Amino acid sequence: MTAGVSEPATVAEGVWTDVVGQVAAVRTLDRAVRAASVPGPGPGGMTHAWLITGPPGSGRSTAARSFAAALQCARQGCGECHECRTALTGAHPDVTLLATEHVFLRVEDVRPLVSVAQQRPSLGRWRVIVIEDADRLNDTSGNLLLKAVEEPPPRTVWVLCAPSPDDVLVTIRSRCRHVGLRIPPAADVSALLQRRHGVDPAIAAFAARAAGSHVGMARRLAVDENARIRRREVLRLPERLTSVGNAVLAAADLMKVATEEAKSATTERDAAERADLLRSLGAEGATSLPPAVRAQVRQLEENQKRRATRAQRDVLDRSLIDVLSLFRDVLVVQFGAEVELVNAELGEDVERLARASAPEDTVRRMDAIGRARRRIAANVAPLLAVEALMVELRFVRAR
Amino acid sequence: MKLRVERDVLAEAVTWAARALPTRPPVPVLAGLLLDASTDGVLRLSSFDYEVSARVEVAADILDGGTVLVSGKLLADICRSLPGKPVDVSTDGSRVSLTCGASRFTLLTMPVDEYPTLPAMPDGSGTVPGDLFSQAVSQVTVAASRDETLPILTGVRMEIEGENLTLLATDRYRLAMRTLTWRPSSPDVSTVALVRARTLSEVSKALGAGSDVTLALSTAGGGNELIGFEAGGRRTTSLLVDGEYPKVRALFPPESPTYAVVEAQSLVEAVRRVALVAERHTPVRLTFTDGVITLEAGQGEDAQASEAVEASLVGDELSMAFNPQFLLDGLGALTVPFARLSFTVPAKPAVISGQVEAEGDDDTSYRYLLMPVRLNS
Numbered sequence: 001m002t003a004g005v006s007e008p009a010t011v012a013e014g015v016w017t018d019v020v021g022q023v024a025a026v027r028t029l030d031r032a033v034r035a036a037s038v039p040g041p042g043p044g045g046m047t048h049a050w051l052i053t054g055p056p057g058s059g060r061s062t063a064a065r066s067f068a069a070a071l072q073c074a075r076q077g078c079g080e081c082h083e084c085r086t087a088l089t090g091a092h093p094d095v096t097l098l099a100t101e102h103v104f105l106r107v108e109d110v111r112p113l114v115s116v117a118q119q120r121p122s123l124g125r126w127r128v129i130v131i132e133d134a135d136r137l138n139d140t141s142g143n144l145l146l147k148a149v150e151e152p153p154p155r156t157v158w159v160l161c162a163p164s165p166d167d168v169l170v171t172i173r174s175r176c177r178h179v180g181l182r183i184p185p186a187a188d189v190s191a192l193l194q195r196r197h198g199v200d201p202a203i204a205a206f207a208a209r210a211a212g213s214h215v216g217m218a219r220r221l222a223v224d225e226n227a228r229i230r231r232r233e234v235l236r237l238p239e240r241l242t243s244v245g246n247a248v249l250a251a252a253d254l255m256k257v258a259t260e261e262a263k264s265a266t267t268e269r270d271a272a273e274r275a276d277l278l279r280s281l282g283a284e285g286a287t288s289l290p291p292a293v294r295a296q297v298r299q300l301e302e303n304q305k306r307r308a309t310r311a312q313r314d315v316l317d318r319s320l321i322d323v324l325s326l327f328r329d330v331l332v333v334q335f336g337a338e339v340e341l342v343n344a345e346l347g348e349d350v351e352r353l354a355r356a357s358a359p360e361d362t363v364r365r366m367d368a369i370g371r372a373r374r375r376i377a378a379n380v381a382p383l384l385a386v387e388a389l390m391v392e393l394r395f396v397r398a399r
Numbered sequence: 400m401k402l403r404v405e406r407d408v409l410a411e412a413v414t415w416a417a418r419a420l421p422t423r424p425p426v427p428v429l430a431g432l433l434l435d436a437s438t439d440g441v442l443r444l445s446s447f448d449y450e451v452s453a454r455v456e457v458a459a460d461i462l463d464g465g466t467v468l469v470s471g472k473l474l475a476d477i478c479r480s481l482p483g484k485p486v487d488v489s490t491d492g493s494r495v496s497l498t499c500g501a502s503r504f505t506l507l508t509m510p511v512d513e514y515p516t517l518p519a520m521p522d523g524s525g526t527v528p529g530d531l532f533s534q535a536v537s538q539v540t541v542a543a544s545r546d547e548t549l550p551i552l553t554g555v556r557m558e559i560e561g562e563n564l565t566l567l568a569t570d571r572y573r574l575a576m577r578t579l580t581w582r583p584s585s586p587d588v589s590t591v592a593l594v595r596a597r598t599l600s601e602v603s604k605a606l607g608a609g610s611d612v613t614l615a616l617s618t619a620g621g622g623n624e625l626i627g628f629e630a631g632g633r634r635t636t637s638l639l640v641d642g643e644y645p646k647v648r649a650l651f652p653p654e655s656p657t658y659a660v661v662e663a664q665s666l667v668e669a670v671r672r673v674a675l676v677a678e679r680h681t682p683v684r685l686t687f688t689d690g691v692i693t694l695e696a697g698q699g700e701d702a703q704a705s706e707a708v709e710a711s712l713v714g715d716e717l718s719m720a721f722n723p724q725f726l727l728d729g730l731g732a733l734t735v736p737f738a739r740l741s742f743t744v745p746a747k748p749a750v751i752s753g754q755v756e757a758e759g760d761d762d763t764s765y766r767y768l769l770m771p772v773r774l775n776s
Contacts, residue, residue, distance in 0.1 A: 091426045093449040093515065111547055118550035120624050120639045122449060122518065144548060153641030280427035282468070282493070282509035293470075293507075296427060 014079035015066040015088065019059050020192045020215055021184025025052075028179055029063070033070040033077060036126070047177045049149050049158040051134070053165055054181025057214025060161040061099070061132045063181060067159060068095045068128040087128075094121040099132035101306040110141040114148045117156050127156045134160035135167035142169040150175045184213050193222045209342055212325065217318060220265060227264075230257050234319045235326050235346060238353060238393060247390035254390075255383055258319055262312040270304045316382055317373055320389075324369045326350070327362050334359045356395055368392040400465030401489040402436050404457065406499060409486050410478040412444050412455045415605060415633060417475035421448035431509045432471035434488070438464045445517055446471055449638075451598055452517045453605075456632040467495050468509040477504055518636050520627040521617030525583035527564065529612045529630055533603040535566055535577045538732040538765055543596035544570035554593040554640040557626075559616070561586055567647060568596060573725050574647055574768040575732065581614070592616055592626050593640040602637070606630040650768055651750060655741035657714030659687050660757055663738040667730045669694050669706045674723035676702040682720035682772035687712050687740075696723070711757065717745050720772040729767035745771065 016026045028045070036046040050067070054060050069087035070077030072094060078084060086092040096116055100109065113129055121127040131137070137145070149158050149172060158176070162168045165178055189208035192215070193199040199207070199222040210231065211217035220227045234257055237250045277300055281293045289297055325342040326349075332339060333354040343350065354362075372389035376382050416432055424430045425448075435443040442459040445452065467490055477497065478486075484500040490508070497504040536555070544552035558565040564581045567574070606612050606628060615627035627636045673683050677696040686693040692710045697703035719742070730738055735753035739761040742749050751767040754760070 093425075096425075115547050115550040115553065118640050118642055119450065120641045122624065122638050147548075148550075155641065277427055280509060280513060281430070282470070282507040296430070 015069045015077040019063045021188030029067045049176040051176035051178045052161045058181040064130045064159045071126045094127045096129045104138045105136045107141045117148045130159045135162040241394040251387040251390040258316040262315040330354045331362045401463040402459045402461040404459040408457050412457045413478040416444040416446045417471045419446045419453035420471045428513045431468040435466045436461045436464050451637045454634045468511045469506045521615040524615035526611040527581040532612050536603040539566040539568040539575040540596045540600045541728040542573045542575035543568035551642045555596045556644045557592045559590050577765045598637045652743045658741040659710050659712045661710035669708045673704045676704045683723045684720045686718040688716045
């Protein structure tokens with residue numbers, strides 16, 4: 001939790017605008033882009049393989065796409081030209097994006113990249129290959145890429161993204177230059193929300209703080225009032241945990257909230273994507289789908305479904321982090337530490353919970369949350385994991 | 400847009416342009432085929448998958464010019480099965496209608512403004528007769544690698560030095576090299592390009608053998624980004640494969656003291672028969688003595704076969720083993736009746752070249768280098 005480390009919000013320019021609060025990383029990448037724009041080897045550190053790491057929500061893939069766009073742009077990333085825009089969405093002919101909703105990147109997914117990497121860029125600048133989930137490369141698919149990542153042709157650049165360098169095969173890691181992203185300062189995230197979405201400063205500050213600077217989460221909290229309501233519901237749960245029965249009911253409620261949240265997060269995007277695809281295929285407004293189009297639409301729907309499954313799990317994890325932030329505040333109050341609360345608006349609840357238990361109980365509960373998150377990540381049925389957690393979080397009245 | 404075009408002309412053009420359509424398009428519009436009718440009576444059809452582009456021009460009676468983008472696969476299916484009557488194509492709002500005799504089709508159109516601009520044909524160029532070109536391409540592509548994890552070897556290297564055009568391909572087990580003369584637009588041109596063997600082979604077949612093929616390589620900016628092929632109103636461009644091609648020319652031995660000459664067709668048939676008992680990855684053994692080549696396959700308790708083929712030998716007798724398929728590929732690529740197999744020592748590769756007559760010199764315009772399989776005795 002980094003709550004409110006105040007630092008002046010820095011506004012990067014062009015394609016870098018959306019890479020929030022990553023001054024050092026942006027400087028490194030931007031320097032490389034400028035070095036790359038002059039022919040021949042020179043100082044500035046452009047190289048053929050990059051590994052961008054950072055915690056979830058720090059904008060790894062945004063940074064990777066921005067880097068790709070800046071390399072394609074004649075003005076080193078103006079953010080406005082055709083090259084920049086198509087590179088950011090992945091439609092640029094010389095930018096290949098690979099992401100997966102599966103647990104692993106399989107050999108079949110990766111193999112085509114090897115021959116793509118060997119092609120000359122069609123517009124003559126760079127051929128950029130972005131792997132957004134390099135942590136999902138397994139031994140086989142990773143080894144397949146070794147040679148290609150180690151010695152690509154002169155105009156090919158690999159950009160790999162992963163949560164931390166340790167998540168990537170050591171043989172791949174050692175072939176890349178590493179750029180680390182930090183958790184962006186809440187002030188920067190809040191400034192982005194105000195600038196891009198015209199969010200009221202107070203709400204923006206709250207959203208950035210509550211989301212722990214996770215940019216995507218903060219955006220949802222800021223623009224969607226229902227998301228804020230659902231978050232409050234989740235944070236009210238610990239209050240109710242007085243008996244095993246209540247704990248099981250609370251677990252069911254948490255699951256319900258998570259499902260709703262995941263649905264509302266994806267439905268809108270799904271519909272927009274579908275409309276976009278139909279327009280490109282020339283089937284806009286068709287009441288029934290022509291057969292030629294159906295296969296592509298089905299493909300999109302399958303991807304969306306997989307994404308929804310993953311989204312539900314991500315949202316549940318997010319909810320658990322919210323609960324964790326509540327107990328973090330409880331511990332802060334119990335120790336009388338003079339730092340800002342993440343959930344300042346729930347001050348009374350925090351006070352009450354702090355009085356009702358001892359610091360060691362709070363630490364035990366925080367451990368329990370960590371355990372539940374690990375279990376869910378390891379594919380334990382989410383409802384069971386959450387029920388077990390709620391039973392552990394229960395407040396036993398002091399006799 | 401409103402035009403009329405002959406059914407056969409349209410069907411052939413659409414089928415040809417649709418070959419380059421991607422099966423899994425990176426962006427949806429690339430699944431489309433672009434129909435561009437200009438007022439000068441030319442209908443252009445094009446397709447593009449970011450790597451290979453194809454464009455074909457046909458004559459049509461054009462009443463109204465215009466540009467539409469329609470699903471390429473669907474259009475190809477429709478054109479193939481139309482009856483043999485003139486086809487009327489016209490746009491109607493966001494739809495295109497195709498009328499041919501009594502059949503009528505209405506197709507959805509895709510947004511033309513999202514379709515990428517096709518790469519322009521590079522300028523540096525020259526011509527080569529179509530039949531010669533497609534023969535040369537088929538001779539070398541047999542040796543190109545199909546292993547996608549070795550992208551460089553899936554390509555054919557084209558070396559241009561003035562009037563000489565050399566094609567090279569290897570998959571590490573064999574190496575094929577063909578030289579031919581072509582007519583460059585400037586006599587002192589010198590360049591190299593690496594083109595995917597699959598693309599090259601499709602292009603050479605698709606452009607047809609009848610007319611001259613124009614080859615074009617972009618030379619701007621130092622690197623060659625594109626290669627273009629054009630013949631009879633059909634034009635294809637392809638991205639080049641990048642990277643350092645291994646220096647393979649030096650692998651051909653400067654001289655071969657030992658060589659055998661044999662009638663190519665009878666050796667091909669003999670190898671095919673004997674290879675029937677060779678299990679996967681086992682070789683056929685060839686023993687060269689004066690007057691005869693003895694072929695054997697299979698050993699120990701497995702099925703065995705042997706056959707003798709008449710041949711003449713110059714130099715010492717020797718025995719070597721080869722992968723039968725690789726041997727057949729090399730022999731099959733010859734265009735003359737006799738094959739010359741040249742050797743240095745049994746552990747070193749053999750070279751296959753063609754020879755017009757049993758006596759005489761061999762034709763070095765095509766050479767096929769083949770690694771022997773080590774015999775464990």
